[in-house]
Amino acid sequence: MNVHTYSYQLQPEKVRAEFFRLLPISLFVVAFGAAFGLAAIQKGLEPLQAILMSTTVFAGASQFAAVDMWGSEVSLIPLMAVVFAINSRHLLMGASLYPMLRDVSPGRRYGLLLLLTDANWAVSAQEYQSGKRNLEVILGGGLVLWVAWIIGTWLGVYFGGLLQNPKSLGLDMVLGCFLLAMALGGKKSPRTLVAWTVAATSSLAAWKWLPPNTHVVVGALAGGAIGFFWMEKKTEAPESVEEGRSS
Amino acid sequence: MTVETTVAGTLALIAIMTLVTLATRFGGVFLMSFVTINPRIESFINTMASSVLIAIIVPMAVSGDAGSLAALVVTAVIMLATKKPLPAIAAGIASAGLVRYLGITAL
Numbered sequence: 001m002n003v004h005t006y007s008y009q010l011q012p013e014k015v016r017a018e019f020f021r022l023l024p025i026s027l028f029v030v031a032f033g034a035a036f037g038l039a040a041i042q043k044g045l046e047p048l049q050a051i052l053m054s055t056t057v058f059a060g061a062s063q064f065a066a067v068d069m070w071g072s073e074v075s076l077i078p079l080m081a082v083v084f085a086i087n088s089r090h091l092l093m094g095a096s097l098y099p100m101l102r103d104v105s106p107g108r109r110y111g112l113l114l115l116l117t118d119a120n121w122a123v124s125a126q127e128y129q130s131g132k133r134n135l136e137v138i139l140g141g142g143l144v145l146w147v148a149w150i151i152g153t154w155l156g157v158y159f160g161g162l163l164q165n166p167k168s169l170g171l172d173m174v175l176g177c178f179l180l181a182m183a184l185g186g187k188k189s190p191r192t193l194v195a196w197t198v199a200a201t202s203s204l205a206a207w208k209w210l211p212p213n214t215h216v217v218v219g220a221l222a223g224g225a226i227g228f229f230w231m232e233k234k235t236e237a238p239e240s241v242e243e244g245r246s247s
Numbered sequence: 248m249t250v251e252t253t254v255a256g257t258l259a260l261i262a263i264m265t266l267v268t269l270a271t272r273f274g275g276v277f278l279m280s281f282v283t284i285n286p287r288i289e290s291f292i293n294t295m296a297s298s299v300l301i302a303i304i305v306p307m308a309v310s311g312d313a314g315s316l317a318a319l320v321v322t323a324v325i326m327l328a329t330k331k332p333l334p335a336i337a338a339g340i341a342s343a344g345l346v347r348y349l350g351i352t353a354l
Contacts, residue, residue, distance in 0.1 A: 024333065028340075049257050056265040066264055073249040074260055083264050087271040089299055094275035096296035099284060101276055113272045118303075125296040170343030173318035176307050177339035180322050181332040183300040192297060199298035200305040207306040216302045223298020228291040 008103035010136055018120075018140030025119055026148035028174040031166050033152015036063055038160030040153070043070040047157035054153035058117065058146055062086040065213075085213035092220050093121045100124075100133050115142025118175060122182040129186045191230050199223030313354050318343035320354075 033054060040050035045067060057063055062083045069079055094101075094113055101109045112135060120141035127134045155162070166172060186192075203219025210218060250256045282288060308319045322339030326332065346354075 025336075044252065045257065046254075049261065052258075053261045053264065056261060057268050059268050062264070062268065066260075070252065073251050074256075076248045076250050076260075076263070079260065080263060080267050083267045084271065087268050089303070090268070090271035091275035091278075092295055092299055094272060095279045096275075096292045096299075098276055098279035099289065099292065102280070102284075109276065110273055113276060114269075116272050122300060125299075129293060129297070167314075168344065168347055170314065170318060170340040170345075170347070173315055173340055173343045174336070176304055176315065177318055177322040177336040178332070179300045180304050180319055180339075181326045181335045183297055183304070184323060184326045185330065185332060186297055192294065195294045195298055196301045199301040203302035203306055204309060207310070215306050216299060219302025219305070220295050220299040223301065224291045224295025227294025228287060231287060231290045 006103050006105050006108075008100060008133065008135060010104070010108070010139065014134075014136040015140035018123075018134070018137040019144045020140075022120060022123070022137070022141035022144050025174070025178055026144045028171060029119075029145055029148040030152035030155065031169075031171045032060055032174065033149045033154075034156035034160065034162070035152075035166045035171075036060060036067075037153040037156020037158075039064060039156075040067045040070075041157050041160065043067045044072075045070065047154075050157050051150065051153050054149050055146075057083075058115075058149060059083075059087050059090075060149065082213065085211070088213075089118075089216045089220070090116060092217065092224075093118075093125070096125055097121070097128075097135070097138070100128065100135050104135065112138045112142075115139060115146060117142060117145055119145055119178055122179055126182050126186045189232060191226065191232055194230070195223040195226035198226055312347070313351050314343040314347040316354055317346040 036054065037047075037050050040053070040063075041047060045053070050067075053063055053066075057066075065082050065086055066079060069075070069082065094116060097116075101112065104112070115138060120137050123137045123141060124134050127137075183196075199219040199222055202222035203215040206218035207215040250260055252260070304319065308316055318339040321342040322335045325338050326335035329335065
């Protein structure tokens with residue numbers, strides 16, 4: 001690699017704007033974090049240990065699965081396997097941002113990835129589909145989500161009784177609804193719909209027949225394969241039938 | 248191999264979880280730095296990205312209760328009709344709460 005300047009400049013004002021843009025969803029993340037904090041102390045973690053875990057791991061689904069395996073002893077390899085399997089979607093999420101991330105210096109690139117999580121990635125990936133390059137949401141949005149996750153955990157370990165049953169309020173569906181809204185907000189071509197059908201079918205098949213927690217990666221790769229073999233003609237003109245109709 | 252959840256053991260387990268998660272956050276980008284991005288790879292990446300979302304959501308809808316399903320259906324309908332994420336998400340969450348409050352177990 002030659003020495004070269006990196007073309008993507010993160011704009012501080014935009015980082016701040018993205019922080020506030022993801023603030024509403026972060027309030028729900030606080031509730032999630034509280035549920036995690038409560039689950040963690042019920043499984044025998046010390047409050048500070050649970051908060052430390054949320055701070056350094058910052059991956060909710062895998063943390064819930066991990067404390068589920070907690071006891072006076074924890075089997076190391078199964079724990080690592082579960083955490084890896086649940087978080088393996090990050091591999092694909094990071095890869096999908098690579099066309100933007102290669103335009104920032106390696107230090108910043110991997111720094112940004114520390115804050116990579118579902119919600120800020122979904123925003124960035126969807127905007128990239130419509131031609132907007134937005135790494136600021138990874139930083140600004142990631143920060144607000146991370147802080148919310150830590151505050152939530154803190155509330156959960158010390159005041160867990162406040163939110164006895166987040167499920168009854170539908171709070172367990174926040175992330176699912178958010179991700180679905182992001183998916184449907186992106187551009188839809190016949191190719192996308194075929195890819196989604198393949199992704200849906202194979203993720204269901206994997207969920208049913210393959211080892212637990214492999215379904216996201218299996219479904220995503222199967223959907224990606226459609227894109228690999230079926231390339232869309234590069235049409236810069238937005239007045240194609242699908243796009244023109246909705247605007 | 249098991250680790251006792253003494254203070255040191257717990258801290259070690261948290262450190263290991265952190266490293267494993269970090270490997271997943273860094274790994275995809277690290278591997279991509281060896282790949283030449285051509286239109287075909289770009290096409291793969293873009294289709295794969297939205298497929299990640301579908302692959303998370305569909306099993307969630309199928310395995311969840313009536314409340315989860317209601318949340319996703321309502322979010323989808325409002326999102327497609329209005330293109331506004333926040334009302335769609337809010338209505339979805341509210342529907343899950345409502346369906347569960349009413350004790351509906353199957354749609």
